[in-house]
Amino acid sequence: MTGKMVLDPRDRGGAAQPLLIARSLKKYFPVKRGLFGRSSYLHAVDDISFSIGKCETIGVVGESGCGKSTLARVLLDLLHRDSGELIFDGEAVGGLGGLSHRDFCKSAQMVFQDSYASLNPRLSIEETLTFGPVFHGMKRGEAKDRARGLLNMVGLEPRRYAGAYPHELSGGQRQRVNIARALSLNPRLLVMDEPVSALDKSVEAQVLNLLIDLRQRMALTYLFISHDLNVVRFMSDRVIVMYLGQIVEFGPAQSVFSQAKHPYTQGLLASRLSNNPDERIESAPLNGDPPSPIDPAHGCRFASRCPHVEDVCRTRTPSLPDMTSAESHGVACHLSDLGSGHSKAIQ
Ligand SMILES: Nc1ncnc2c1ncn2[C@@H]1O[C@H](COP(=O)(O)OP(=O)(O)OP(=O)(O)O)[C@@H](O)[C@H]1O
């Protein structure tokens, strides 16, 4: 997975120490129901724990509204978490004596889906790329040299593009600029929220290959969100499957895609395979919509759509095993827990 890993000179804890550990992260949005209604909470990220190894790519999949973007923002401390811990290369993020937001920000950056909205239309590409480094104290001349280096690195000829403005570029070129900007502070972690979803297929492939190349050249670690399972399979070492604010399955990409254990993951894969007549569908594709994420009921959140639902699913909440080992494949489902009381449980 992490193969011949070349460690970053800033590394603290060695290859075995995860780059980022997320522990019991929660982000609830308050929602008001009616004029005098009691306050309710939308459970966007609901007790999520996992770790990202150094130079690893973790893919995140799940239907619209399951909390992928909220998780990305909470992971980067762009959105304040209600509770939980973030540990970056052994150091707590935030809190007294922890890594400051400013320092964490230099080490962990985000790339968004909308390449145009992410860029300031009034700044040239060079100004866009020098802004962050100058803000963080780099001399302007040095920042300009760095910007040109970054443009080269993302495949945009500096002489042609440094003075250009966002509207003069194609979607793929703008996304290359966004990637260069994310790299301008020399981060170790990039969180990418649907970075290629707005691009044509041929441009998408070029940008994905660029990301793979950059990851190797700069010893980067990626968290890659996409609703496209094929893209996630292509990019990721491990995959997180999210449903209604929680992780329902997590494991090596190869294992999750070929031996999905959660009926939700099986449904997602079947929905994808059903587009391809050559691939056999063994499980039912997903039907219906997820229930409301506002004050979700006890029990398994997938129970209302699950073809294997039994009473135990509505009364007991299945838990995900501790996901600290890189090789393990975990699932939060009573079917995969022999002692759960589900009549079809296997291990
Ligand atoms: N600022 C906010 N205030 C209130 N609710 C929010 C806010 N941001 C997100 N939500 C809600 O949180 C839930 C998760 O949203 P999120 O955008 O993280 O989902 P997502 O998985 O990224 O979806 P998509 O695939 O459509 O991008 C949704 O129900 C959404 O409506």
Ligand SMILES: [Mg+2]
């Ligand atoms: Mg999103």
